[in-house]
Amino acid sequence: MERADAARNRARILAAAAEVFSTKPAHEVTMDEIAKAAGVGRGTLYRRYPDRASIAVALLDEHERVLQESLMRGEAPLGPGAPPAERLAAFYAAMVELLENHRHLVLGSEVGRSRFETGAYGFWRTHVRSLLVAAAVAEPDALVEVLLAPLAPEVYAYQREDRGLTPAEITAALTRLTAVLGGRCR
Amino acid sequence: MERADAARNRARILAAAAEVFSTKPAHEVTMDEIAKAAGVGRGTLYRRYPDRASIAVALLDEHERVLQESLMRGEAPLGPGAPPAERLAAFYAAMVELLENHRHLVLGSEVGRSRFETGAYGFWRTHVRSLLVAAAVAEPDALVEVLLAPLAPEVYAYQREDRGLTPAEITAALTRLTAVLGGRCR
DNA sequence: AATAAAGTGGACATGCTGTCCACTTAAACA
DNA sequence: TGTTTAAGTGGACAGCATGTCCACTTTATT
The missing domain is CATH 1.10.10.60 (Homeodomain-like)
Incomplete structure (x- = not known):
């Protein structure tokens, strides 16, 4: 102890x-x-x-836990109950909010590949993968990484700071990605 | 001189x-x-x-130029002529090939955000954005970054080395992203 | 051959990293 | 309360990479 x-x-x-x-x-x-x-x-x-990363990870931990809790036991569409495509969209929106609120921290902790080794990333992969499976999408394993890639802190920071995009615009773009789940177009 | x-x-x-x-x-x-x-x-x-990055960028330059040439003046579907969704799929396939062939180099040059500042990234963004505009997609500016994010070297290396995915699987997953262009489902 | 400018190389100062160990503090026990 | 002991502390230290600087060398020009 x-x-x-x-x-x-x-x-x-x-x-x-x-x-x-x-x-x-x-x-x-x-x-x-x-x-x-x-x-x-x-x-x-x-x-x-x-190292630096482990400190920032510790700082982020609580914020991530809140989101993880909502994903597992929160209300739909973030939590269980809604169709996969809607849950994915809600997850994207929540992630954008988290990235926006803790941009400097997220950037500090998840430089390059170390991002993938955090517990949070594993949780998110599991979550999104289960949505893909629920939607009966082929190749869930490869697709899940592809769908999580735009949430990389570097990408978000670049969109906000260099491209001048707003959180709303980014969320809207991410929401379009849910089209890969089949959704309403089929 | x-x-x-x-x-x-x-x-x-x-x-x-x-x-x-x-x-x-x-x-x-x-x-x-x-x-x-x-x-x-x-x-x-x-x-x-x-710095290291600028050396690796110089090394990559010629490989990128070949791809850029194909995108502008090559044969369809990589070059002009094919529908946007097909051109995007072809671009993804070509990028996977490039990433696979020069993985170590790409990883060396494009660490984190410096990736976005290379001329090649700007070219790719312009290219994909024009495909989005051709497909009459809303919010092309935000969506283009989202669609390029999975091509980040870190993501590719992680998929190959840690997740054990094959280039073919990754290409297949990326191809599914072209659904956001509308394509055959509507 | 002389000159000027471009190019070269390695010594140097600086700053960050991670380790190590003698010392300090807290908890457990008499 | 005093003693013990093990966990915890802090700063000195060595090693390493970085980027700069400048006396020297090479190339091109006349």
Whole structure:
């Protein structure tokens, strides 16, 4: 079990990291900087979090858990009950909201391929895959990655910042993807 | 214009870089290593290529040019003439082939957001966007990014290496995306 | 052959990373 | 309450990659 000082420092680190990540682009944040801001030593920081990504992942964890809970037991169309295509659209909308609210964090944690190794990504893949299976779509395994790819933080940030797209526009585009489930056109 | 020794060194650098990149994962390749392999000094390398990405981009350039040429003036369905949905499918198939053949290079050059800043990405966006416009799809600007997202090198590498998917399966999944163009279902 | 400009290479300063270990603190037990 | 012990701490340290800088070399021009 965790000692009192360890718990205190964990809280300090997370609070400081949240602060620092919101101040500047994630790739410019150094481990040393987080340690300084948290008022702990370098070794203390590395003890729990081996790199930047793991810190941001920890910060994102609670937000993701809320969404995961809604997907499993929330109301339709996000939760069970609605047709697959509608559930997928609701999932996309919820993800856009999450990406918008925590853009800097998401960008910090999920650089490149490390994104795929997070628990959250696995959960989302399982969820979307089950929707594909429910819709009786062929090749669910390949298609699920394709459908999740536009939710990559880099893609979202690029659309927002460089392309000047709004969350609503992005959501609308993603919603069109649900056409692959068959949906109303067949 | 370029001096003789400069041209010679450029060739050396590109040849050596191609060799090194094929030997090991791109993120483990150091600038110093490429310089050593090319038999040039550190400063010579940095003079032309400020970072790893720009080297890999230079290497990819010719391969991309071939595809770009086919898109503009090649035979249908890759080139002009075929319906938008079919051209998009052909583009996806060609991209999968390119990604498969030069996976290590693509991975090396297009880490995260730098991917979007390459000339090739701009070309592809223009191309796909014109297909969307030809198909009279709403919100082409947002949709084009969504449709290009699954072609991110990280996504492709993950599908191939971690998920064990074959190029054929990936192509099949991408082909299903062309449903958003309307195509035969309406 | 002389000159100027472009090009070269490696030494250097800088900054980040991750490890290591002597010290401190908290919890358990007498 | 004092003692023990193991977890936890922090900062020094070595290693490594980066990017710059400048004295020197090579090429092209006259």
